[in-house]
Amino acid sequence: RYGLAEKEDQIGVVTGLAWTSVGGDLLSIEALRLPGKGRIKATGKLGEVMKESIDAASSYVRAIAPQIGIKPTQFEHWDIHVHVPEGATPKDGPSAGIAMVTAIVSVLTQIPVRKDVAMTGEITLRGNVLAIGGLKEKLLAALRGGIKTVLIPKENEKDLAEIPDNVKEGLEIIPISHVSEALKIALTRQPEPIEWDEAAEAEAAAAKAKAAAAEEGTTTIAH
Amino acid sequence: RYGLAEKEDQIGVVTGLAWTSVGGDLLSIEALRLPGKGRIKATGKLGEVMKESIDAASSYVRAIAPQIGIKPTQFEHWDIHVHVPEGATPKDGPSAGIAMVTAIVSVLTQIPVRKDVAMTGEITLRGNVLAIGGLKEKLLAALRGGIKTVLIPKENEKDLAEIPDNVKEGLEIIPISHVSEALKIALTRQPEPIEWDEAAEAEAAAAKAKAAAAEEGTTTIAH
Amino acid sequence: RYGLAEKEDQIGVVTGLAWTSVGGDLLSIEALRLPGKGRIKATGKLGEVMKESIDAASSYVRAIAPQIGIKPTQFEHWDIHVHVPEGATPKDGPSAGIAMVTAIVSVLTQIPVRKDVAMTGEITLRGNVLAIGGLKEKLLAALRGGIKTVLIPKENEKDLAEIPDNVKEGLEIIPISHVSEALKIALTRQPEPIEWDEAAEAEAAAAKAKAAAAEEGTTTIAH
Amino acid sequence: RYGLAEKEDQIGVVTGLAWTSVGGDLLSIEALRLPGKGRIKATGKLGEVMKESIDAASSYVRAIAPQIGIKPTQFEHWDIHVHVPEGATPKDGPSAGIAMVTAIVSVLTQIPVRKDVAMTGEITLRGNVLAIGGLKEKLLAALRGGIKTVLIPKENEKDLAEIPDNVKEGLEIIPISHVSEALKIALTRQPEPIEWDEAAEAEAAAAKAKAAAAEEGTTTIAH
Amino acid sequence: RYGLAEKEDQIGVVTGLAWTSVGGDLLSIEALRLPGKGRIKATGKLGEVMKESIDAASSYVRAIAPQIGIKPTQFEHWDIHVHVPEGATPKDGPSAGIAMVTAIVSVLTQIPVRKDVAMTGEITLRGNVLAIGGLKEKLLAALRGGIKTVLIPKENEKDLAEIPDNVKEGLEIIPISHVSEALKIALTRQPEPIEWDEAAEAEAAAAKAKAAAAEEGTTTIAH
Amino acid sequence: RYGLAEKEDQIGVVTGLAWTSVGGDLLSIEALRLPGKGRIKATGKLGEVMKESIDAASSYVRAIAPQIGIKPTQFEHWDIHVHVPEGATPKDGPSAGIAMVTAIVSVLTQIPVRKDVAMTGEITLRGNVLAIGGLKEKLLAALRGGIKTVLIPKENEKDLAEIPDNVKEGLEIIPISHVSEALKIALTRQPEPIEWDEAAEAEAAAAKAKAAAAEEGTTTIAH
Numbered sequence A, B, C, D, E, F: 001r002y003g004l005a006e007k008e009d010q011i012g013v014v015t016g017l018a019w020t021s022v023g024g025d026l027l028s029i030e031a032l033r034l035p036g037k038g039r040i041k042a043t044g045k046l047g048e049v050m051k052e053s054i055d056a057a058s059s060y061v062r063a064i065a066p067q068i069g070i071k072p073t074q075f076e077h078w079d080i081h082v083h084v085p086e087g088a089t090p091k092d093g094p095s096a097g098i099a100m101v102t103a104i105v106s107v108l109t110q111i112p113v114r115k116d117v118a119m120t121g122e123i124t125l126r127g128n129v130l131a132i133g134g135l136k137e138k139l140l141a142a143l144r145g146g147i148k149t150v151l152i153p154k155e156n157e158k159d160l161a162e163i164p165d166n167v168k169e170g171l172e173i174i175p176i177s178h179v180s181e182a183l184k185i186a187l188t189r190q191p192e193p194i195e196w197d198e199a200a201e202a203e204a205a206a207a208k209a210k211a212a213a214a215e216e217g218t219t220t221i222a223h
């Protein structure tokens, strides 16, 4: 049973690409945002490298929070759960990194992800996209699964020479070097950045606390 | 000793279906809600995959809380304990996912589960139902145990061709693709959704705090 | 050295029954209640299944708290320590479940347990009693140890056919299907239930807080 | 190098007795009380059974706190560190249980322990003393080390038949069945019990809080 | 695929040098600063020794905080994530210590790191630089990767005799004995120290609290 | 490469002595004090016994805090990091205990340690010094490394007979039985004790709180 593209654009669901000894497959990456305390939960029989990949994705997203319209302080009030079905199949490796980032950004911004886009690429803490293995098998799986656009690492562009022509014709293959390009392509609309000046925010919080104290004072004056 | 259907409709008790090397069996899934701090406890010699399945079920239920009449903020005041007797028998796999969701929803809403319904199916974080193995053995166990209705994944519908006629005649077999269908069928009545607008709630809480402060002010004015 | 029945009725001490490769034995289950934070400690070289059995027993007792005269909110202010001597002997299995429940209820209610009663049976989260193994060996150990009454799972009643007559004559053997029957028989007196309506309690707590605020207001008015 | 009795009566230092494949030895058990949060630290290359033995000893002492003049609520403000030198020698087993209790009581009450007393015996959560192994080797080690009085479990009294006469003549051997007897003999003076009525204490705390509120009210009246 | 020098000076990204059975390579060390609670996260399939090396680097930086313009109390409000891509490649050893310090200082001070500098050296808690292995392979990797300046431990200076002349001519090799030298060379500008007197700070905090209380008093006087 | 004595007297750096299959060596023990929450971090590829040795050293120092001029309550506001370079070399055993105590006392009191002193000896929770192994190899390493004074356990004094004369002539070897002797010799000056009466402190804290309340009252009276 091969994986198929999602049936509709969904919030927090991204199509990754897996490479195993028996070929490539689509990998559904799901993220959920829950009221909480800044915890990350990762399930789906994931190996240590994939779990660390989720940690890196999560830290990257926290670091760019204002660019996607999220106040950094908001993270302490949410838990994020990343799950990769099917739950009995072991999964590992860093190559779903950009899919993790995209799923987390989607669920935090509540912007759906294009169902016809798949992606593969390791990310660094700065969002740079690093090379992956199994490009050919992954592209075959994408084609077979009904995907239209596949994002691959720029570092893998040279490997396209070995890919059969029918695959390259059946898919729009876009090499990227930074995960921000993945967000531009895969999200159905772009999040609006907010201004965030850490020092200014600290001052504002202090001012607000002072004003609150003053107001309390005013109330007291009335009696 | 084969498992039998429960003797009455109970709150928090759901009949799942297990598949082992020696055939299928009924699996009683029990959930309990306790005053607490948002913790999940899972017992019954459960393997990692089944424990992750409970995590996924729990996150799904937290995410749909308003639809089942529960305020999301309420979760931080409850612990949930999921136990799968018999305690000495190792159990694993993701296929009890929809039973876990149903047990948790039942115990949170205090709505009983129909004793003559059994179910099997992996769930995703969005409540989609994924295929399971051992359908034939599980259906035989359901029939033998006195079950009337069995919920199976839509993805397994094609496997019904191999199921003996007497089994298909003795059971109402309902293929489902989303766990919400399981809740509709298995709960003895439907929970009433509540309105929940996260932003509005935050504002309301702030307003309430302000009102409380004002009232305190009024009291003080009196002296 | 074979285990003997306790010398007096004690609070928090219950006689369980163990079954090993070399026969049956009495098992002393001890529970202690300490000022604390709702933690459970389990010691005595216990295997995972027995530890989970203590978790299940503890959750069951928390769930029925009002029926035994305990406010559910009280649990957060106690730690419970369950110990099974002899500390160097490994112990495992779920069959001490009803003894665990009885020991915990005894120590919480401060009601002693009858020294001439032994019991064996797995419990579910709803207090149902499930079948155990080694019935014959366990009954022999009970007889040898000076026990008068043995509580066994109703599901094991059919196994009594294989038990020698002298054993059945020397012991009062009582099959039970719910742990509440064990509490009725083993505790030297019955706990008095309290009323507990979760919603009402929440309201009462709110009202009390309001009243306290009002009283404070009154005090302030005086000056 | 064989262990010798301590050179003076010390607070928190108790002489236990070890039994290994090469014979018996004295075992120095050290307890320290530190300002803290109710934590227990156990060091000295201790096996799981000996660590659990320290847990049991600690719970027992917490449970009898008023009898040794300690308020139960005081425990949350102390950490207790139990160390068994020599740090590179692995140690295990439950037989140092009564020595653990004695060391902890000594350090909490600041009452020294008699340097010429050694002891061996497992304890239960109720302070009962259970049989130990290696009695002969342990007594030889005590004699050789300059110990005058050895406390052994009542359950081991029957084993004294096999002990050489010179050992029995050189040592005062006292069989005990409860750890309170060990405290009576080994502590250089007896702790004074305090009254402690949990319910009364809760009420008193409430009353005190009320009085404090009233006093605040009075102060406020002055202006 | 050999590692290359970074393309631009970046904040929190330092080039380390790895030595494996197949030769040397560049190692990108990434640090990220997030709003948090003083936690350190380390990812990239790192062995225990490299993780401890990050701990030591972090403690060193906390200890010299005022010298790099950071208030020591600020650390409790940040989390630091150190990641070493590529995520699937196991890495271990203490020799990236000075690179860890430099990455952490860079991200805390927001001062970029020179892209043409690579460094290798274990650090102690006082910032001293200890000898490393594989100097030759590491220098070859640096040359091949386009690095201009390589910082090595003073203790390894004697090993330069065995390094081919073309390598020594193609690189500026600077032996250092303290990590402060690495910071001087690798950061694009130097952080400005702040005054920090622990005792004075504590007093100032107390004074501030008193002033706040006085101001509150003043407000109250007005009514 | 053999270890050498430190080049200057440093705060928190003590020279220990290691004994391995290939001979003895100097071991640099580093302690750092950081603003924190009473945590101990131990790094340097340390085995369990050496980690426990650091725990014991830390508890001992906390217990004697007033004797070295530190308020016991101060510990909750510091973290202590103990590191033993070289980070890739596994280290274990209890014999660095007195060096651990000396390093921690030095860093807490900010009093430097004499660079020409090395020490070896296990400690107990009361600061007693227990025998160590490898005395000959350790003394040779000390001599070779430029150490002038070596502190050894009194229990090892008898082993000096086997030590070559040139070693005994080249080193001042001081047998000690309590770690306080090590502090007297190794610290460049002695810490000044403070008075600390736990009960008195608790009363003082209460009085201070009361005075603060009164002062608040006074301020209020003014309006």
Ligand SMILES: [Ca+2]
Residues within 6 Å of the ligand: A001, A002, A003, A025
């Ligand atoms: Ca698949």
Ligand SMILES: [Ca+2]
Residues within 6 Å of the ligand: A016, A017, A018, A027, A095, A096, A097, A119, A120, A121
């Ligand atoms: Ca992938």
Ligand SMILES: [Ca+2]
Residues within 6 Å of the ligand: B001, B002, B003, B025
């Ligand atoms: Ca069964």
Ligand SMILES: [Ca+2]
Residues within 6 Å of the ligand: B016, B017, B018, B027, B095, B096, B097, B119, B120, B121
């Ligand atoms: Ca199932």
Ligand SMILES: [Ca+2]
Residues within 6 Å of the ligand: C001, C002, C003, C025
């Ligand atoms: Ca026995």
Ligand SMILES: [Ca+2]
Residues within 6 Å of the ligand: C016, C017, C018, C027, C095, C096, C097, C119, C120, C121
């Ligand atoms: Ca049993």
Ligand SMILES: [Ca+2]
Residues within 6 Å of the ligand: D001, D002, D003, D025
């Ligand atoms: Ca010894």
Ligand SMILES: [Ca+2]
Residues within 6 Å of the ligand: D016, D017, D018, D027, D095, D096, D097, D119, D120, D121
């Ligand atoms: Ca012992």
Ligand SMILES: [Ca+2]
Residues within 6 Å of the ligand: E001, E002, E003, E025
């Ligand atoms: Ca590479």
Ligand SMILES: [Ca+2]
Residues within 6 Å of the ligand: E016, E017, E018, E027, E095, E096, E097, E119, E120, E121
């Ligand atoms: Ca390196």
Ligand SMILES: [Ca+2]
Residues within 6 Å of the ligand: F001, F002, F003, F025
């Ligand atoms: Ca060395």
Ligand SMILES: [Ca+2]
Residues within 6 Å of the ligand: F016, F017, F018, F027, F095, F096, F097, F119, F120, F121
């Ligand atoms: Ca040493």
